[in-house]
Amino acid sequence: MTTRPLRTTRRSLLAFTAAGLAVGGLAQPVRRAHAAPPSLDLNAWIEEQVDYIVGKQVASGALRGPTDDQLQPYFSNWAAQGLAAANTPRSREALGKYIGWMLNHVNTAEEDPYGIPGTISDWHYDEETGEETSEEEYSSTDAGTTVPMIAAYDAFQTGDRDLQHLVMENLDTYWVMASATTDGQYGVRMPDHLCWARPNVKMKYVQDNGVVYKGLSKLAWLMRRAGRGQQGRFLALKARQTRRAMIDILWDEERKNWGWGHGETLFKDSEPWDRFMADAWCQYWQVQLDVTKPNDRMSKLAWQAYTAPDAYPRWMYNEIDNNFPHTEMAYSAVLMGEPENAVRLLQLCKEQFSDNNWGSLPWYHGEAGHTLRTARLLLDTGYGK
DSSP: OOOOOOOOHHHHHHHHHHHHHHGGGHHHHHHHOOOEEEEEHHHHHHHHHHHHHHHTOOOOOOOBSSSEEEEEEEHHHHHHHHHHHOOOOOHHHHHHHHEEEEEHTOOOOOTTTSOOOTOOOOOOTTTOOOEEOOOSSSSSSHHHHHHHHHHHHHHHOOOOHHHHHHHHHTHHHHHHHHHHHEEEEEEEESSTSSSSSSSTBBBEHHHHHHHHHHHHHOOOOOOOOHHHHHHHHHHHHHHHHHHHHHHIIIIEEETEEEEEEEEEEEEEEEOOOTTTIIHHHHHHHHTTTTSSSSHHHHHHHHHHHHTTTTTTTTTGGGGGSSSSOTOOOOHHHHTTOOOOHHHHHHHHHHHHHHHTOOOOOTSSSHHHHHHHHHHHHHHHTTTTT
């Protein structure tokens, strides 16, 4: 009987701290100052990170990560969004292969541990044999079924005809996936229009529900584009209801920040000044999930809560109490008008993690995907010109 390494789940990965992983040899946060905003060749960065993600792709089309024996679709879909943002022939080819793998691994109700059709399990990858084995479980139903819709939308927006055909030909599958967060019979969407993470995980995370909102919104757009107006309107309605519930229930007007979750009887207040995960982490995500726009009052207040002097004012130097660089911080920073700080974080990551072809954790394909999205956003907003 062989013993597998400790399984890295989405929740455990996001909760890793420098202290908790010191024995694992992961790098400590770097404390380094820059006299001026560093320069960064964004196009070279894009090429390098595409190489990294493509290097994690196996013959079936799956993307390995966070570790090389794991195939975790939640993280892989953020990597896929990065491939779409890169929008090069090589990245589009890899993106199509991954989406094909994912669509071929959608669970039926009989295959899902909770009887929910449209979910996608985590898989184990045997590096010696190439065999893929279902773990028959996943970290979340709500975000796990909707983050692929964001990747599908991004794939369509590349303009690549093959990718567009792949997405449009599989709208029925995405529709089934949407049922997990739109149909109350599966025990995920609640009457208040927020979603439990899973039927047996009674927590309505602000992060997961933000992904639900954006995913359903993007699938609604694709449905309308395909002439499926009734389905598009239904999904748009469910998305709006989710967003409204997030603001009504999870926004804390007294603290002027996002509460990170809501249990059956307990509201989880956020204290960004006290800890990164999940209190500070959830503050900067909602603007990039389109729950709020960059100029909205809530976006500004949440960003202020995150970057306050007693919270994480030096996030751009990776001074957070978490071992992972969380490069999605940079994406939000660009949206909030701080492109120089976004570049600072990317440059720091390059200095810290690029040795040995970006090595292993804490760098993984999800981080690469976030940096690709950030680099594209910087280019699209004219940074450096």
